[in-house]
Amino acid sequence: MNQLKHTTFLICFLTGIISWSQNYEAKVDSLMKLMTLQEKIGQTVMYSGSWDQTGPIVGTDNGRYIREGNLGAMLNAFTVKGTRDLQKIAIEESRLGIPLLFGYDVIHGHRTIFPINLGMSCSWDLNMVEESSRIAAEEASAEGLHWTFAPMVDISREPRWGRISEGAGEDVYLGSQIAKAYVKGFQGDDLSQPNTILACAKHYVAYGAAQAGRDYHTVNMGEGELRNVYLPPFKATVDAGVETFMSAFNELNGVPTSGNKFTLRDILRDEWNFKGFVVSDYTSINELVPHGFAKDSIDAARIGMNAGVDMDMVGKLYHHFLKDLVEEGQVPERYVDDACRRILLAKYKLGLFEDPYRYINEERENTTKYKPEFLAKAREIAAASSVLLQNNREALPLSKSTNKIAFIGPLVKDEYDILGNWAAKGDRQGKAVSVFEGISEYLKSNQILYAKGCDILKDDESGFAEAISVSKQAEEIVLVMGEGHHMSGEAASRTNLKIPGLQPKLIKKIREANPNKKITLVIMNGRPLNLSEEVGLVDAILEVWFPGTMGGAATADLLFGEVNPSGKLTVTFPRNVGQVPIYYNMKNTGRPIPETNPKEDYKSNYIDVPNSPLFSFGYGLSYTQFTYSNLTLSSKTLDANGTLEASVTITNSGNMDGHEIVQLYIHDKVGSVTRPVKELKGFEKIFLKKGESKKVSFSISIEDLKFYNSDMIFGVEPGEFEIAIAPNSEFKFNTSFYLE
Ligand code: BGC
Numbered sequence: 001m002n003q004l005k006h007t008t009f010l011i012c013f014l015t016g017i018i019s020w021s022q023n024y025e026a027k028v029d030s031l032m033k034l035m036t037l038q039e040k041i042g043q044t045v046m047y048s049g050s051w052d053q054t055g056p057i058v059g060t061d062n063g064r065y066i067r068e069g070n071l072g073a074m075l076n077a078f079t080v081k082g083t084r085d086l087q088k089i090a091i092e093e094s095r096l097g098i099p100l101l102f103g104y105d106v107i108h109g110h111r112t113i114f115p116i117n118l119g120m121s122c123s124w125d126l127n128m129v130e131e132s133s134r135i136a137a138e139e140a141s142a143e144g145l146h147w148t149f150a151p152m153v154d155i156s157r158e159p160r161w162g163r164i165s166e167g168a169g170e171d172v173y174l175g176s177q178i179a180k181a182y183v184k185g186f187q188g189d190d191l192s193q194p195n196t197i198l199a200c201a202k203h204y205v206a207y208g209a210a211q212a213g214r215d216y217h218t219v220n221m222g223e224g225e226l227r228n229v230y231l232p233p234f235k236a237t238v239d240a241g242v243e244t245f246m247s248a249f250n251e252l253n254g255v256p257t258s259g260n261k262f263t264l265r266d267i268l269r270d271e272w273n274f275k276g277f278v279v280s281d282y283t284s285i286n287e288l289v290p291h292g293f294a295k296d297s298i299d300a301a302r303i304g305m306n307a308g309v310d311m312d313m314v315g316k317l318y319h320h321f322l323k324d325l326v327e328e329g330q331v332p333e334r335y336v337d338d339a340c341r342r343i344l345l346a347k348y349k350l351g352l353f354e355d356p357y358r359y360i361n362e363e364r365e366n367t368t369k370y371k372p373e374f375l376a377k378a379r380e381i382a383a384a385s386s387v388l389l390q391n392n393r394e395a396l397p398l399s400k401s402t403n404k405i406a407f408i409g410p411l412v413k414d415e416y417d418i419l420g421n422w423a424a425k426g427d428r429q430g431k432a433v434s435v436f437e438g439i440s441e442y443l444k445s446n447q448i449l450y451a452k453g454c455d456i457l458k459d460d461e462s463g464f465a466e467a468i469s470v471s472k473q474a475e476e477i478v479l480v481m482g483e484g485h486h487m488s489g490e491a492a493s494r495t496n497l498k499i500p501g502l503q504p505k506l507i508k509k510i511r512e513a514n515p516n517k518k519i520t521l522v523i524m525n526g527r528p529l530n531l532s533e534e535v536g537l538v539d540a541i542l543e544v545w546f547p548g549t550m551g552g553a554a555t556a557d558l559l560f561g562e563v564n565p566s567g568k569l570t571v572t573f574p575r576n577v578g579q580v581p582i583y584y585n586m587k588n589t590g591r592p593i594p595e596t597n598p599k600e601d602y603k604s605n606y607i608d609v610p611n612s613p614l615f616s617f618g619y620g621l622s623y624t625q626f627t628y629s630n631l632t633l634s635s636k637t638l639d640a641n642g643t644l645e646a647s648v649t650i651t652n653s654g655n656m657d658g659h660e661i662v663q664l665y666i667h668d669k670v671g672s673v674t675r676p677v678k679e680l681k682g683f684e685k686i687f688l689k690k691g692e693s694k695k696v697s698f699s700i701s702i703e704d705l706k707f708y709n710s711d712m713i714f715g716v717e718p719g720e721f722e723i724a725i726a727p728n729s730e731f732k733f734n735t736s737f738y739l740e
Contacts, residue, residue, distance in 0.1 A: 024348040028341050034096060037333070038323050040340040042070040043098070044311050045319045046279065049077025049086070052104070062086070066100065067093045070319055072343055073101035073279075073311065075149075078425075080365045083144030084357065091356050099347055099356035103147035103279075106186075106197070106424050107166060108132070110139035111369040112378050112549050113419045113426035115385040116488075116526055117152065119545025121168035122567040122620070123384040124661045124685055126181040132381055133185025135374045136424075137197045142368035143425070144359050146350050147198040149246060149279075151182035153233035154203055157583040159574065160213025162492030165421060165526030165546075167208060169570030170583045170617060172229050173680045176236035183240040191243070192351035194358045201237035203248030203281055205263050206230045213580070215493050216249045224673060226252070227708040235272055243276040243346055247309050249284050256291045258284035259300070264308030277310040277342035286315045297321065305331050310339035370431065375550055382547035382554030384659075388540070388565035388621040389531070389573075395518040395539035397561025397623060398476060400442050406449040406474035408467045408510065409481040409503065410456050411524050412436050417456070417482075420546025421489030421526060432549050435480050435522065438556030449474050454502045456484045464506060468513045477519045478559065479507060479538070485546055488526025497530040497577045499523070504533060511537045522555055528573040532614055543567075561623055566659035566685070568620035568728065572613045579609065584617035584729035585676035618663050618680070618728035624654030624690060631725055637738045640702055640716075644737060647697035648725040652688035660727070661685045664698045667722040667733060672709050678722075678729060696725070705739060 032040065047062050053076065065071040066089045077086060083102050090100045108114045114132040123129070133151075140148060152166040155175050168178040179201070188196035206226060210217035221230070234245070245268065247258040257263060258280050268274045285304035286297060294300035301317035302325050312318040325331040351358050388396070398405060411417060415432040426432070439448065453467035454460065471477050481503045486492060498504060511519060520540040523529070524547070531541065542565070544555050557563040574582045589604040593611060605611055627650070634645035650660055664682035668675040682698040700723075705716045718740055722733035 024345055027348055027353070028344045031096070031098070031344060032337065032341060035340070037326060037336065039069040039096060040336050041318055041322045042068070043072035043340045043343045044322070044336070045071050046073040046075060046103070046311055046313045047071055048075050048314050049082065051078055051082065052076040063089055065319070066090050069094045069096060069098070071100070072098070073103060075103045075313065077102055078104055078140070078143045078145050080144050080360050080362050084360045087356050087360065098344070099352040101147055101343070101347060101352070102145050103149060104140065104145050104424065105150065105422055106136045106140045106145065106148035107150050107152070107422040108420065109378070109426060109548060110136045110143070110424045111426055112139060112374040113423045113432070114378055114548045115382050115551070116165045116420040116546045117167060118165045118169060118526065118571065119385040119547065120381060121174065121178055121570040122387050122545070123381065124174065124568060124570070124683055125384055126177055128381045128384060129178050129181040130185040131377055133182045134188070135377060137186045137188070138195050139369050139374070140424070141195050141197050141359050142361070142364040145197060146352070146359055147200065147244065148186055149200045149202060150186070151179055151199065151237070152202050153179040153237060154208035155230055155233060156208030157581040158208060158210065158213040159497055159528040159571070159580060160493050160495060160577065161208065161210055162215060162488040162494070162526065163490060164208065164571065165488040170572060171570060171585070171680050172232050174570060174683070175233040179233040179236045180240040183237050183242045187241065187243065191349040192354070194361070198243040198346055198350070199237070200244040200246050200279065201234050201242050202246035204234055204245050204268070204278070205248060205257055206252050207248040207250050207257070210250060213493050215491050219250050219252050221253070223712055224708050224710065227712060231267070238272045238274050243349070245274065245276065245278045247278055247280050247284060249281050249287060251291055251293070256288050256293050258309055259288045259293055259303040259307045261307045269308065275342070277339065277346060278308060279311040280304060280309045280313045280315065282313050283315045285309060285312055285317050298325065301325060302330050305335050305339070310342055378548055379550035379554045379557070382544070382551050383557050383563040385545060385567050386547065386554070386558055386565060387543040387567040387569055389543050389615055390535055390539070390541040391621050392539040393518055395476070395520050396542065396559060398478070398559050400560060402447065402475050404447055404449055404474045405443065406451070406470045406477045407436065407439065407480060408451050408453050408471060408477065409479045410452055410454060411480040411482055412450060412452070417485040418524065418546060418551045419485065419548055421485050421492070423485070426549060433552040435552040435555050438552035438554070439559065441553065442556055442560045453506045456482070456503070457501045459502065461502060464509060467506060468509055471510045471514055475517070477510060477514060477517055478522060479510070479519065480522045480524070481507070482524035483526060485526070494527070495577065497528065497574065499529060499531070499534070507534060507537050520559070522559070528571050530574060530576050530614070532575050535614065561656070564623045564656050564658035565620065566622060566661065568618050568661045569615055570617065572617050573615035575609045575614045578606070579613065582613050585679050587674050588677050616728055616730045619730065620661070620728070622654070622658045622660070624652055624656040624658045626660045626688070626727060627651045627653045628725065628727065631735060633723070633735065633737055635737070637740055638700065638702065639740055643699045643701045645697050645699055646723055646725060647695055649693055649695050650686065650688065651693040652690050655690055657687070657689045659685055659687050662696045663726055663728065665724045665726060665729065666700070666704065668705060668707070668717070669720045669722060669736075671707070671717055675707065678733070680729070698725070702739065
């Protein structure tokens with residue numbers, strides 16, 4: 001037995017080396033000829049190590065399972081030492097010596113933490129997104145990891161949903177571009193390089209549309225909305241070559257997505273021709289039982305594999321039940337073969353058959369994390385991801401020569417929450433730069449006054465008096481407040497979108513005590529908040545999200561004008577929770593509010609607040625001003641094979657150099673199914689020196705105008721299309737073209 005085991009491994013290993021130029025498929029086929037059914041099933045099984053916990057604890061005996069060939073991949077197991085110990089068991093003690101795959105949630109950085117993904121999307125900077133995931137891949141792979149469960153490409157229009165923080169916001173076009181950039185960064189051009197990792201598009205699909213924003217909740221939506229809004233970012237990742245997909249927790253129109261043949265086989269495999277493998281979410285196949293979709297665990301295993309889930313994350317179901325199900329004819333053996341083949345193929349692509357220890361290298365582990373250039377990039381990205389929401393009386397930028405500035409709030413000195421949720425192995429102590437440390441680069445200690453004031457959530461006003469007294473001693477006031485990092489992310493839905501705890505009360509008290517002073521609110525949060533009261537109480541609002549390891553330094557760069565804010569919202573901020581869902585690309589309804597008489601009765605409005613949001617999609621201020629002029633179309637008509645150029649001149653008419661994110665919107669006026677009032681169809685981030693002008697052009701073809709009609713045919717319909725190039729989504733169209 002022992003002899004056979006080693007000989008077989010040797011054969012595999014040598015065939016690997018000798019015929020390295022042959023295609024991987026042939027190698028996988030020859031390996032699979034040596035495998036028993038149970039060993040093939042073993043490749044479809046993933047268990048968790050104890051390095052981290054990302055779901056309910058499920059006890060396992062990993063060493064034994066690896067030895068038996070019953071385990072193909074692990075999550076929450078990393079570090080060179082840890083992965084080497086486990087890989088050694090797989091290589092030296094299992095019959096065929098097939099290497100393990102190590103996966104982990106590297107979501108917005110691994111050690112060097114970048115802003116939360118929603119924040120990063122507000123940079124609208126695809127290069128930065130790609131660079132962040134490239135650095136994350138460098139650091140993660142140096143700790144033995146081969147695979148990240150990212151990017152999360154769920155569109156979400158639901159600020160109550162805590163996981164809105166993990167995505168790129170509400171827009172299909174921008175979300176799809178960002179999705180591709182993440183995949184490119186993680187996977188690079190050559191997966192066999194030891195610094196590239198597999199990406200995973202998750203959570204397939206429509207998880208972001210959970211009813212009432214409650215995590216894991218039901219989703220009902222028509223196929224048109226599914227195809228026009230929720231599927232495109234996933235398709236974009238397939239086009240970008242993503243290697244893996246994760247099926248989600250939610251049901252979709254009565255069929256849980258981890259047992260959904262329509263989305264997993266018909267769309268993903270047959271329509272999109274996806275060749276990689278699909279992993280379930282954490283025990284999501286088991287959850288087919290409480291969903292009321294499978295009668296027991298065995299039934300769930302049957303449904304999961306038949307629907308097209310190739311790997312069972314932590315659930316134990318494939319491990320224990322799949323063999324019997326195949327032998328009884330309830331699961332076709334070819335499904336198991338296909339799943340195993342896809343997983344082995346990924347291992348080949350990573351180069352693990354050539355060298356199973358390729359990602360395991362002490363020197364790389366010791367020298368790769370927190371490299372100075374990674375930290376510098378994190379600082380740059382955090383600044384680019386922040387959004388200046390308000391700047392009355394030019395409260396910002398602050399001046400370095402102000403006598404005394406008061407910094408008040410529970411997040412001023414924070415090094416913990418600043419990393420945000422899903423911060424992988426980012427050290428929450430000792431590495432992150434707090435806002436307090438950041439501003440200390442700009443001010444002398446005698447210029448800084450500080451008071452915590454209150455906690456994020458605790459009901460304790462005992463710090464108010466000190467905070468108010470400190471505020472009175474200063475010429476200007478900066479409040480650093482927001483949510484705790486655990487208030488967004490998985491299982492962190494909220495029904496109240498206000499800044500939590502006593503913080504809003506403290507803001508009021510500070511304003512009362514300082515009626516004329518300039519007050520800036522720096523806000524850290526994982527979702528759009530209801531800032532309706534605060535906009536009237538403070539002068540400036542700087543949204544920094546959870547900005548990551550270098551967040552405090554980046555925030556200081558913005559506060560003092562070393563960097564000019566350029567981020568723009570990728571998600572709408574409502575006036576209150578009752579407006580949710582609210583997003584820029586809504587439908588018009590049959591009774592839109594008339595421009596000429598906004599108060600007219602029997603229109604689609606509220607009687608207590610306007611329909612408009614507090615801050616709209618695409619919105620964000622700068623310390624300079626940009627003016628848009630001279631919108632020109634190369635033609636008034638577009639034909640099916642041609643293109644049309646739309647251009648505009650942007651001028652930096654203010655007093656500081658800066659970046660502007662120029663946005664192209666189109667409105668298809670009449671459709672066989674109604675079309676949104678406007679849709680983002682392009683954008684460009686430009687840099688303009690003060691006084692400088694630049695012409696920005698977009699090329700439009702019929703590809704930009706296609707949508708799924710009621711027969712689920714993707715195409716264009718002739719007619720009139722309004723078009724605008726604008727600084728945000730809050731504008732009125734005044735020109736159009738015709739598609740003939
Ligand atoms: C989450 C996934 C994550 C997985 C593994 C689940 O609870 O929904 O996003 O990748 O755990 O940690």
